[in-house]
Amino acid sequence: xxxxxxxQYKTTSAVCYHCGESCKAEIVDFDAKHFCCDGCKLxxxxxxxxxxxxxxxxxxxxxxxxxxSAYSGKYSYxxxxxxxxxxxxxxxxxxxxxxxxxxxxHCSSCIWLLENLNRLNEGVISSSVNFLRKExxxxxxxxxxxxxxxxxxxxxxxxxxxxNLDALEQxxxxxxxxxxxxxxxxxxxxxGNSMMLSFPEYFSVxxxxxxxxxxYFFGYLNLLLALPVFFxxxxxxxxxxxxxxxxxxxxxxxxxxxxxxxxxxRSVYEIISHTGSGYIDSMTGIVFFMLxxxxxxxxxxxxxxxxxxxxxxxxxxxxIKENGxxxxxxxxxxxxxxxxxxxxxELIPSDAILLSNHTHIDYSFITGESAAVKKRxxxxxxxxxxxxxxxxxxxxxxxxxxxxxxxxxxxxxxxxTEKDTTYVDKINKYFTIAVLSIAFLSAVYWLPTxxxxxxxxxxxxxxxxxxxxxxxxxxxxxxxxxxxxGRNKFYLKNAGVIEKLSQIDTIIFDKTxxxxxxxxxxxxxxxxxxxxxxxxxxxxAQSSHPLSRKLYTEYAKDKIYxxxxxxxxxxxxxxxxxxxxxxxxxxxxxxxxxVKAEDTKSAKVYCMxxxxxxxYFSFQNAYRPGLEKLVNTLSExxxxxLLSGDNDSEKIHxxxxxxxxxxxxxxxxxxxxxxxxxxxxxxxxxxxxxxxxLNDAGALNQSDVGIAxxxxxxxxxxxxxxxxxxxxxxxxxxxxxxAKSGKKAIITTFVISLVYNIIGLSFAVQGTLSxxxxxxxxxxxxxxxxxxxxxxxxxxxxxLRLN
Amino acid sequence: MxxxxxxxxxxxxxxxxxxxxxxxxxxxxxYEDDYTPSIRILFENEFSEKNQPNKK
Numbered sequence: 102x103x104x105x106x107x108x109q110y111k112t113t114s115a116v117c118y119h120c121g122e123s124c125k126a127e128i129v130d131f132d133a134k135h136f137c138c139d140g141c142k143l144x145x146x147x148x149x150x151x152x153x154x155x156x157x158x159x160x161x162x163x164x165x166x167x168x169x170s171a172y173s174g175k176y177s178y179x180x181x182x183x184x185x186x187x188x189x190x191x192x193x194x195x196x197x198x199x200x201x202x203x204x205x206x207h208c209s210s211c212i213w214l215l216e217n218l219n220r221l222n223e224g225v226i227s228s229s230v231n232f233l234r235k236e237x238x239x240x241x242x243x244x245x246x247x248x249x250x251x252x253x254x255x256x257x258x259x260x261x262x263x264x265n266l267d268a269l270e271q272x273x274x275x276x277x278x279x280x281x282x283x284x285x286x287x288x289x290x291x292x293g294n295s296m297m298l299s300f301p302e303y304f305s306v307x308x309x310x311x312x313x314x315x316x317y318f319f320g321y322l323n324l325l326l327a328l329p330v331f332f333x334x335x336x337x338x339x340x341x342x343x344x345x346x347x348x349x350x351x352x353x354x355x356x357x358x359x360x361x362x363x364x365x366x367r368s369v370y371e372i373i374s375h376t377g378s379g380y381i382d383s384m385t386g387i388v389f390f391m392l393x394x395x396x397x398x399x400x401x402x403x404x405x406x407x408x409x410x411x412x413x414x415x416x417x418x419x420x421i422k423e424n425g426x427x428x429x430x431x432x433x434x435x436x437x438x439x440x441x442x443x444x445x446x447e448l449i450p451s452d453a454i455l456l457s458n459h460t461h462i463d464y465s466f467i468t469g470e471s472a473a474v475k476k477r478x479x480x481x482x483x484x485x486x487x488x489x490x491x492x493x494x495x496x497x498x499x500x501x502x503x504x505x506x507x508x509x510x511x512x513x514x515x516x517x518t519e520k521d522t523t524y525v526d527k528i529n530k531y532f533t534i535a536v537l538s539i540a541f542l543s544a545v546y547w548l549p550t551x552x553x554x555x556x557x558x559x560x561x562x563x564x565x566x567x568x569x570x571x572x573x574x575x576x577x578x579x580x581x582x583x584x585x586x587g588r589n590k591f592y593l594k595n596a597g598v599i600e601k602l603s604q605i606d607t608i609i610f611d612k613t614x615x616x617x618x619x620x621x622x623x624x625x626x627x628x629x630x631x632x633x634x635x636x637x638x639x640x641x642a643q644s645s646h647p648l649s650r651k652l653y654t655e656y657a658k659d660k661i662y663x664x665x666x667x668x669x670x671x672x673x674x675x676x677x678x679x680x681x682x683x684x685x686x687x688x689x690x691x692x693x694x695x696v697k698a699e700d701t702k703s704a705k706v707y708c709m710x711x712x713x714x715x716x717y718f719s720f721q722n723a724y725r726p727g728l729e730k731l732v733n734t735l736s737e738x739x740x741x742x743l744l745s746g747d748n749d750s751e752k753i754h755x756x757x758x759x760x761x762x763x764x765x766x767x768x769x770x771x772x773x774x775x776x777x778x779x780x781x782x783x784x785x786x787x788x789x790x791x792x793x794x795l796n797d798a799g800a801l802n803q804s805d806v807g808i809a810x811x812x813x814x815x816x817x818x819x820x821x822x823x824x825x826x827x828x829x830x831x832x833x834x835x836x837x838x839x840a841k842s843g844k845k846a847i848i849t850t851f852v853i854s855l856v857y858n859i860i861g862l863s864f865a866v867q868g869t870l871s872x873x874x875x876x877x878x879x880x881x882x883x884x885x886x887x888x889x890x891x892x893x894x895x896x897x898x899x900x901l902r903l904n
Numbered sequence: 905m906x907x908x909x910x911x912x913x914x915x916x917x918x919x920x921x922x923x924x925x926x927x928x929x930x931x932x933x934x935y936e937d938d939y940t941p942s943i944r945i946l947f948e949n950e951f952s953e954k955n956q957p958n959k960k
Contacts, residue, residue: 155948209943216944232940283930290923294916315908322912 119145121162144258148214151221156214163210165259176252177429178418179264184431185248188264190238196226197243201255201262206235215260222246222254237262264417281399285392288334291326292385296876298323299382303873313375320372323381330385331365334392352526353572356533360567361388367560380564383875387569390883394576398583398596415450415501419443422494432501439497443488451484452504453495460493462486523600524844525575528851529568536566543866554868561870565861565878570854570886574847578890582843585898590826591836598822601806602840604787608735609778609800611792612745612755615810617722618827622655626708626716633715636662636679637708640686643667644675648706652686652718674706685709689717722751724758727831732759734834740786744769744777746796775799791825791833835901842901846893850886857882 116123118134119141129136132149136142144164148156156163178184191198206215211230215237218228224246228239237260241251255262298319335358342358345351361384368379418429422440432450435441440456443449449462459477464486476482482495484504540562547555579596586593593599610616629637639662641652667677674687685692685708692707693714704720735741741763743755749767756765766777774792778800781788790797790804793811798819801807809821810830825833861878864870898904929935 159947209946212940212943213947230940231937232943233937279930279933279936282935283927286926286930287923290919290926294919297915298912318909318912322916 116162117141117164118157118162119164121164140259147221147258153214153217153220156210159213160208160210163208165205175256175429176249176264176418178431179249179252180247181431184417189248192243195242195244196240197248198238198240199248199251200236200238201252201264203235203237203255203260203262205260206230206232206237211260214258215255218254221258222250225251225254265415278400281392281396284334284337285389285396288330288385288389288392291330291334292382292389295323295326295382295385298326299378299872299876302378303876316378317375320375320378323379324369324372327365327368327381327385330388331361335361335388337395338388338391351530351533353529353568353575356529356536356568357391357572360563360569363560363563367564378872380872380875383564383872383879386879387567387883390887391569391572391576394573394580394887397580398576400580416448419450435497435500437497437499441495441497442492443495444492445488445490447488449482449484449486449488449495450504451497451501452499453482453484453497455480455482455493456496457493459490461489463489523597525571525847528848529571532568532571536562536568539566539862539866543868546866547868551868558866558868561865561868562862565865565870565875566858570858570882571851573883573886574850574854574890577887578843578847578850578894581891581894582839585894585903586836586839589832589836589903590829591832592824594822598806599840599843601787601822602789602837603844605739605789605806605837607740607742607781607786608789608791609742609744609774609781609804611774611790611797611800612743612751613722613747614793615791615797616728616830617724618812621721621723622651623719623721624708624716625719626714629708629715633710636682636684636710637686639679640664640667640675640677640684643677644669648704648720649675649686651720652706683711725827725830729758731831731833736760736763738834742766742777742781744774744800746770746774771796771799775803778803791830793819832903835903839898839901839903842897843894846890846897849893850890853889854882854886 116135117137119136122137129139129142131142131145134145136145141164148154179188189197189199203215205211212232215230216228218239219225224242224244226240226242228237230237237255239251246254252262252264301319302316338354338358338361341352341354345355364380364384368381368384371377371379372381415432417431419432419435420427420442421430421435422442427442435451441450441453455476455478457478459475462474462476462482464474464483474486481498484499484501540559543562544555544559547558576596579599582599583593583596593602634656638653638656641649642657642661643649643664662680664677664679667675669675670687670691673691674685676683676685676687678684686706689695689705689707692709706718706720708715708717732741736759741759743759743763743765745765745767746769747767749765752765752767756763759765766773769777774790774797778788778790782803782805788804789806789808790800791808791810792801793809797807797809801809801819801821806823807821808823808825809819810825810827812827857878861870861874864874
């Protein structure tokens, strides 16, 4: 062991050796190192026993402070074969592979430790980390260690795997992405080689006398190269075209598939009949470019998820009390009447009746309201609430799938009444009709004089006028827009959102967490000295109530005093003796003994020191910086609305900020929000909903563009069309403008690509389109289109001050 | 000119080798995670004789 290395981390102020947090409440000394809690110490001991201390050498204090403590048996539901079956990637008699999502992975030490799991338990054969996805794949011997034990092992070293209900439902979506790259690679390979084989033909037109065999040889090789492109790489176009025809609607893939088909058939005919060299290089080239465009546009953000519903939030297992024994069961097997046990800060998975005396439930997850709600025995608790006091017992009322919360999702999804066609589809429709009629007319024109020329012209028109230019402009423009927005921390689900974004006329904001962030604490009353604030922080440190936590983090500096005679009366407040001073914190009634009438609106904590009422701490929402400017800019072009789940304590302030004409609604339930969006849509508005949290989930889903605001994009956010980082909220007007100009960029480039098409057509209708002309026109148009769209969108972004 | 057959045959073979190398790398999932290996390579193999972190 390199003991010498350790001293450098031992700074004078006590910082936890394991997790790096300053030791405020207590200091645990062990092995000449400081730890902030027993949890950290235990992890250190475990690692030291197994000589895994390299963990601490790679990074300074890399550990995680243990959050929710793992109790043994927490993961025993994983041994249920039905559950295991769905989670495990591969298993045979001896070996099992499983991938865990571990949100706490954050540095190279994590990778190192997690890839050395085999040294902590011999049942683990190997493990490997995917850092960006925060996933660890563990391969273990199922005879030596059970799945639940693997999960427990991870939890013991504070890398708690997150196992959610939706992990049970879908597996490995990454496959198609891989296939897409293979298709591109194959098409690129065939394109390059076929171009090489076509060159001799182009440069020595008609100069193959005596060398016919060589010419045929090139032709057949070309044909060979065309086969994988036609049958494999281009298969996506045919499938999509076939689908669109079956549903009697014309998408852009239909004319493209037709062009590929015609080019391929004509080339095969020419090569086999020795009448020409075909257009293989043009065909493979265009497939290659179009696939790249598609890939560029569709490559989304792997680490973000836009499809989360309640299943991503719910735990898989829950503790059930059966005949006096506690057993862990999958949530999906909960029945009405089951007795469940929910521990501190766990989520309540289904609507249930409280059997324990009383508890506090944090509904911020569902309603956005930050204050905890007190519940007494016999009251109904809705699923989704977070339990804050110790362990409680509940009786299940509804199975998970029928609870109040889950019904929000099960309601019919977006009612798409209007035609869902985009402007690209519209352009494509006219374009295709025009091309088909030109092809038909030129064939009719030539038919009386020269039937072979008629066929020649017909196929040539179809080849040259394939709307690949349109496809390339849209895919590359959209891809570039997605990337630029992503760089500005606005992550769109897919390219379709860009167009919807450009059509918005109404914007609805949620309040808490969307236009506000965190909360500000302000003390009102007799000014408190720094030392007295430390007393408050010390007392608050003893309680897990959200307001206490806030007071603690706000005021705790370095010294935390010991508290004696501590008492917490849930729902009222806390009191205790701190450093010889008697301190009471809590509601007005609890502290002063009288109820104050105006007290109910914003959260207040009264403070009494040694029998003297000092005043109260008031907790106010802090508005995001630049909000006023944002509202002003947006209100010029859009109708603004505000829907808040909170009470109307800040109505006056908000009304002045948003202006008199803006409708503000308070105490809106999740369903109210959704119905409001629906109502606006019925009146013909195109609605953008900006929200966060589950309470907005219904509205986000219903709106035309649902944007989830998040301060940490790796955090959970509800199902939505786009995720916006809180710091970029002020750029919202620029994003909308950008989406609008993206449309202009696409149309401009498309018009230019039409010029190429017209040049090509002029050859084609005369029946004189030679492979050389096609081979020059195709790459020239493709490349110039790609460059032009990318340049146009990038310049617009600069202009809008997006970086 | 018959040398051309040979040369083109060779050039195509070389190109095919690269194509298969690409397909192999894709199938092995080498493009799935382009970040973790860059860190992994920096770990010292103190216990190299046994229990090396196994890459799969």
